[in-house]
Amino acid sequence: MQRKETVRNIVGLLKEKGLLREVVSQNGWGCEEKDAPDFEIDSLSYTSKSSSPSTLLFCKGSFKEEYLKASKSLFYVSSAPYPSSQATAIVVNDVAKAMAQVGAYFYSYPQERLCLAAVTGTKGKTTTSFFTHAILSSFFGSCGLLSSEKNCSDGKTFSPSSLTTPESLDIFRSMDEALSGGVGHFVMEVSSQAYKVSRVDGITFDAGAFLNISPDHVSPSEHPNFEDYFYCKRQLLKNSRSAVYNADLGKFEGIVEEEARKKSQKLSFSLSSPSSDLFLRKTSRGPEIFFEGKSLGVFSLAMEGDFNLANAMAAIGLALECGVPPASPSLHALEKVKVSGRMERFDPAPGVTVYIDYAHNYLSLASLIRHVQSAFKDPRITVVTGATGTKGLNRREGLGKAASLGAERLILTTDDRDFDSLDEIDDQIAKAVDNPKTQVEREDDRSRAVLSALEGARIDFERTGRENVVLLVGKGEEDWVKVRGEKIPQKSDPALVEEWRKAQKLN
Secondary structure, three states, rough: OOOOOOOOHHHHHHHHHEEEEEEOOOOOEEOOHHHHHOOOEOOEEOOOOOOOOEEEEEEOOOOOOOHOOOOOOOOOEOOOOOOOOOOOEEEOOOOOHHHHHHHHHHOOHHHHHEEEEEEEOOHHHHHHHHHHHHHHHHHOOOEEEEOOEEOOOOOOOOOOOOOOOOHHHHHHHHHHHHHHOOEEEEEEEOOHHHHHHHOOOOOOEEEEOOOOOOOOHEEEEEEEEHHHHHHHHHHHHEEEEEEEEEEOOOOHHHHHHHHHHHOEEEEEEOOOOOOOOEEEEEOOEEEEEEEEEEEEEEEOOOOHHHHHHHHHHHHHHHHHOOOOOOOHHHHHHHOOOOOOOOOOOEEEEOOEEEEEOOOOHHHHHHHHHHHHHHHHHEEEEEEEEEOEEEEOOOOHHHHHHHHHHEEEEEEEEOOOOEOOOOHHHHHHHOOOOOOOOEEEEEEOHHHHHHHHHHHHHEEEOOOHOEEEEEEEEOOOOOOOEEEEOEEOOOOOOHHHHHHHHHHHHHH
16 A cells, blocks of 8 residues: 655654654754645655655664765654755654654554564564464464564565564554555564664554563673663563463562553463463373363474473463454464474484574573473483674573583584674683583584584494484574674575485485
């Protein structure tokens, strides 16, 4: 649907929201609607590469004046005017908030015409979003999705994603497309950064789920400390009409529960407490989920691990809050869900099992190792990992501590180090290893590291008969690594495992 809006109306909106400072044009300076040219814009953008004379361009973040020179836009929103540009400047106090407010207005507030479910947590957001999407799609016929893995606006077509939570303009555009295609329900991941940089400003979700919390995303470019990270995470519950939350949060449970109590609707889930609204009991038939004391049935997931059972309960909670009846067979739609790069299991050779997972912090790797320890009898665990550069600096220590929980061999290799030193990253991980039984090695070439882990597992099984489990974590199915701002091609972990599997059959 082609949309148009006048610059004057947008200036009026920004003034009403307390975001407008002034309008700077060739006619002078002003701070009223009438000071803006009487002109229609038909698109919004935050990149100069996609602009036309009738595009309103938002100069956000590290926007440079040279980008504006290359733009065709006659109007831009920024925190200060650019003297070299002839375009009209709409100067605001906060560009990110202005972009969210204008985006919602331009697309006629689509968030108010959809049933919105959202998920946050340190780990499990993507899996829970896919679980929820499956249930809502099954019951209502279609559902939109925004996730770190894939996005879907029309309920049918999926496209790759580049951000956990997209920029606000992309969110509202996707919601508008969903409505135009007859989609009435929408699920999205909401990261802590989404609240930190106002990507979901002005959105109230019908149901929000809080999965878990552990230290992560602390760095100069993300959150200054854990308190800030946890605070931003809790904003989802504050901005949701109904709260779905994990009752197994330990020392953080009370803080999250207190936020949930403020809602007219709240629903808890737990793997250990029968007093929770949703509770799981392991039976001889399989994991059975109860809601308010009544069985919803036995659930057999395609994805392993207790943490995925917790994700399933969160998804069921969101679906119930979005109108799916407890007795609906649609709740079981999540049983068929598999998410690439999340707990993908391979059995490439006798005695050798491989899990590929995006685990990138303490909580995710620790959960993975504990699952392996419970699923296999006395397994020899090998972990291949690295850590990203620039962001999530506390992840490095977390990965070392998590590996200490059971890895006998830890191979440090390249992840998306970006501009950071690989020596420094590996040293920080290695120093956190406090288990003398964990042998730490380093192989900068990820392909060689993966093959070394696989070959070592094969040799150990043939020598000892002990089951070997190799955990390839951090990259999932990505076939590149980010170095100094560029994506350098490399074989993906699944591709390497498949090549090695074929080689075993030939030998």
